[in-house]
Amino acid sequence: MSSQRFYAHGKLMLTGEYAVLDGAKALAFPTRYGQSLEVSNANNSPHQITWQSFDFQGNVWMNAHLPSNDYALKEYVRLQEILRAVEALNSDVFFEQNLAFTTILEFPQKWGLGSSSTLISLLAQWASIDPFELLDKTFGGSGYDIACASSDGPIVYQNFSKEKLVKRVELSMAWTRGAFFIYLNQKKNSREAIKHYKSLSNTQSIVTKVNQLTDALVQTTSISEAMHIIEEHENLMSATLELENIQKSSFVDFKGVCKSLGAWGGDFMLALTEYDEDYVRDYFESKGFNTIFTYDKLLWK
DSSP states (O other), X not given: OOOEEEXXXXXXXXXXXXXXXXXXXXXXXXXXXXXXXXXXXXXXXXXXXXXXXXXXXXXXXXXXXXXXSOOOSHHHHHHHHHHHHHHHHOXXXXXXXXXXXXXXXXXXXXXXXXXXXXXXXXXXXXHTOXXXXXXXXXXXXXXXXHHHHTOSSOEEEEEOSSOEEEEEOOOOHHHHTTEEEEEXXXXXXXXXXXXXXXXXXXXXXXXXXXXXXXXXXXXXXXXXXXXXXXXXHHHHHHHHHTOOOXXXXXXXXOSSEXXXXXXXXXXXXXXXXXXXXXXXXXXXXXXXXXXXXXXXXXXXX
């Protein structure tokens, strides 16, 4: 086998957080930052698998020879579990082969753009297996991040029990040019957030409204209307989750609307405004938030 290379995009979800678990439409995006995988023969290795992972700064953060019972760190244990799941879906991939895997991440892991989902997508590409099946056997979740990993632009995603619907969409620059993404540096445990959501009794009732808001945002060509849609979505989720939205809790004087992305309270936030980039940067940098992206600098096409 000659060397093979694969690539997967990171992800962000703009609408449908939490509700996507109940089949609601989610507007989601592949990011310009992702992860790559190279697989080659390792004829000189006494192990079946040699694995190296590099972070976005080019530093090795995982260096393993597998299979092995010598690794106690959860990252190594988890990797072996994932590789066993790959083999369960395609029993031929590791047969009588010594393989070298190298991954390179393009973003800090703490950003929450999908270091796990991109890995699942990459391994599924290499092994010619269904990435959603591999996700179900490993991390679980709605699967929107897996859909983003191989998309060439924004999608509307729905997860039903027996199928995943992925629709490629185009969004109007009339409002996307006013969209900024601010890293909050407040990592949220997604599994705990999902557990909280599933403990609530009123979640299924919001699916229709979330669908309407997602469709409206896809179709709008007005930034003022987009801001109204985002605000309505935040209010709906705030009432459902019984949590104060991020604008009221932290950015009440921002001239625009702010929206949590993914699990509320962590990673990136959307700021949508009719004011220019200088205003946005001055506002958030004055509050200590210095990682700020425009729409076209973070999202893929």
